[in-house]
Amino acid sequence: MNEIIKSLFHRKSVRQFTESDIDEKTRELLLSAASEAPTAGNQQLYTIIDVRNQKIKDKLAVSCDNQPFIRTAPMVLIFCADCKKWDDAYRSIGLKPKSAGEGDLFIAIEDAVIAAQNVVVAAESVGLGSCYIGDIIENREYHKELFSLPDRVVPICMLVIGYPTEGQKKRNKPTRCEQKFIVHTDSYRRMNGDELREMLSYKAGDKSYEEWLTAFCKRKYDSDFCKEMTRSAKGYIKEFE
Numbered sequence: 001m002n003e004i005i006k007s008l009f010h011r012k013s014v015r016q017f018t019e020s021d022i023d024e025k026t027r028e029l030l031l032s033a034a035s036e037a038p039t040a041g042n043q044q045l046y047t048i049i050d051v052r053n054q055k056i057k058d059k060l061a062v063s064c065d066n067q068p069f070i071r072t073a074p075m076v077l078i079f080c081a082d083c084k085k086w087d088d089a090y091r092s093i094g095l096k097p098k099s100a101g102e103g104d105l106f107i108a109i110e111d112a113v114i115a116a117q118n119v120v121v122a123a124e125s126v127g128l129g130s131c132y133i134g135d136i137i138e139n140r141e142y143h144k145e146l147f148s149l150p151d152r153v154v155p156i157c158m159l160v161i162g163y164p165t166e167g168q169k170k171r172n173k174p175t176r177c178e179q180k181f182i183v184h185t186d187s188y189r190r191m192n193g194d195e196l197r198e199m200l201s202y203k204a205g206d207k208s209y210e211e212w213l214t215a216f217c218k219r220k221y222d223s224d225f226c227k228e229m230t231r232s233a234k235g236y237i238k239e240f241e
């Protein structure tokens with residue numbers, strides 16, 4: 001394995017950080033790594049909000065589904081799918097293009113997430129740990145005001161970054177499903193209950209498959225946070241209608 005592949009396999013989410021700060025040079029390196037990511041038409045259809053203010057981190061630790069570790073992260077980055085800036089540029093010279101639509105949103109989301117993942121990989125390579133926070137999609141009205149987000153700028157993912165504690169370094173990375181279930185050849189193959197059970201049952205541990213899957217569904221798919229995410233996302237999507 002080369003160093004890059006080793007690093008991809010070694011990376012895992014980190015949710016406990018030491019008190020060491022991240023120096024400015026390293027911060028700059030991570031942000032530059034984001035800029036080097038592939039981007040549709042080289043448009044960089046994203047804006048990164050670098051959250052430096054501790055009071056804002058404290059607020060995010062609550063508004064992003066009450067995850068206190070967010071406030072302890074030395075570096076917090078919010079990746080916004082930005083369908084505003086090019087539109088503003090076009091209009092600033094008197095052009096009257098269409099408004100950004102759902103397709104523009106999709107491509108900007110891709111851009112934003114790819115840039116974020118470059119930061120994750122860069123962070124791992126310099127001994128930093130990171131964790132995505134999907135809950136930044138929630139509480140649209142609150143986050144729009146907190147970050148002065150205009151319509152058609154959507155906070156799509158957040159990264160918290162810092163030096164991992166020893167405990168986090170030792171933590172086992174969660175195992176993935178077998179690849180045969182994840183990679184389908186040439187066309188999508190809908191899996192039946194038996195195959196899905198085969199794919200997922202390793203996650204059940206000492207519980208029965210039914211017991212584990214019922215609890216998991218309640219905790220994730222059918223959870224209040226997921227319902228809030230959908231409510232909030234609907235509001236963002238409406239901005240593109």
Ligand SMILES: Cc1cc2nc3c(=O)[nH]c(=O)nc-3n(C[C@H](O)[C@H](O)[C@H](O)COP(=O)(O)O)c2cc1C
Nearest residue numbers: 011012013014015067131132133134135157173174
């Ligand atoms: C889109 C996305 C959203 C996530 N949101 C959260 C989150 O809000 N809180 C959290 O602790 N982890 C979050 N994670 C981290 C996942 O839980 C983690 O990636 C997954 O359990 C696999 O573990 P690993 O990253 O250690 O390999 C998120 C990951 C992704 C990709």
